[in-house]
């Protein structure tokens with residue numbers, strides 16, 4: 252049930268009908284009008300999630316899962332709410348350009364509740380098989396409940412958008428590829444231009460390959476499990492959970508569906524959820540040849556404990572012990588519970604205190620992992636909102652921290668030992684630049700170890716070495732970067 256008349260403005264002024272091409276009012280009111288139907292539950296859930304992401308800086312995956320269970324949504328409703336939420340958040344930049352063109356105003360001038368409802372509505376119109384009339388009517392109903400004063404405006408915008416196909420909208424709002432390739436890719440594949448430039452740089456300037464990466468970033472990722480060595484074999488785990496063994500990591504299993512949290516193997520600590528790329532880089536550190544003692548392993552940025560969980564399981568089989576450092580107390584507790592029953596000691600402290608704290612002496616470890624805090628541009632498939640939330644201004648403080656953590660790691664490792672520097676970002680400033688600057692400033696002598704032979708044989712697309720960059724479109728993993736350094740003095 253939908254009303255297609257223009258809203259009655261607040262303040263008692265008489266309403267004027269607004270034509271579909273001339274939406275009039277983006278301001279929202281304060282209270283829903285009595286007797287209006289609520290939006291359907293799946294759309295309501297998606298709206299709540301998108302609004303929380305923008306209003307509270309919430310993470311979509313966490314907030315949506317709370318909303319779905321709070322509303323008791325399962326099955327098709329939950330799947331539809333998830334598709335709307337994730338799709339809308341990924342395509343945000345393009346949706347906003349279309350809304351701005353249809354509304355003839357910048358989206359910044361539309362009240363947030365109406366703006367988020369319109370984003371969901373335009374996503375349904377142009378990117379799903381939802382019939383136009385349902386997308387329009389349901390969006391207007393939603394706006395009526397969350398921004399009552401803006402329902403006529405929303406109706407007008409939705410009708411204007413529905414009159415033109417997606418291809419025609421893209422032609423209208425995107426610059427031509429020939430004139431502005433990055434601008435074109437940004438609109439067509441929903442990534443900010445600075446992010447695309449950073450990907451293209453890491454891919455040697457190849458824009459065709461960059462486009463393949465952008466397309467992959469918009470696909471929902473397959474969930475990977477890590478079969479913890481010594482606790483379960485990957486083939487047996489795959490049988491148990493109805494998945495298939497992964498392509499590269501000997502520990503990985505690709506899930507075909509199902510809720511990992513409900514699986515016995517996860518509940519019993521035989522496996523954990525972990526991207527295959529994360530498994531590969533942690534295992535690569537442990538595969539690097541070293542001479543002499545090999546029992547003291549350090550994970551300098553451990554929370555929430557995915558890589559520590561794999562290192563701890565391998566350590567148990569090799570008679571080694573893992574010291575896991577994490578600055579956030581909450582995340583340190585997560586590491587503790589992720590590593591139950593493993594030879595892992597968790598230290599809730601700043602990893603940069605190597606040499607200043609008796610728990611973290613210099614030259615005391617044989618292998619050190621620095622899985623540094625980063626922009627996360629390599630895992631955009633998993634975090635639909637993060638591409639628009641991240642800004643270039645995030646880079647300087649992060650790269651400084653990354654450098655300081657790498658310097659600490661190089662001081663913590665003994666001569667002859669190895670350090671793996673890892674990020675889930677392919678941005679060159681966070682990868683190559685941080686590694687060379689960190690090594691230079693550490694005051695110790697290091698050699699690069701070729702990381703390619705530390706990965707499973709036959710892995711394609713690893714580049715010229717010595718560092719390795721994994722990619723979603725090449726390997727089906729997050730875009731993990733790995734540099735392995737041996738301390739020589």
Ligand SMILES: C[S@@+](CC[C@H](N)C(=O)[O-])C[C@H]1O[C@@H](n2cnc3c(N)ncnc32)[C@H](O)[C@@H]1O
Nearest residue numbers: 552553554555556557558577578601602622624
């Ligand atoms: C990329 S995450 C690590 C992910 C983890 N290795 C895993 O596989 O689950 C980076 C972690 O470093 C932590 N961190 C940030 N600054 C730190 C510091 N100065 N010392 C130690 N940990 C730090 C963050 O809290 C965050 O948990």
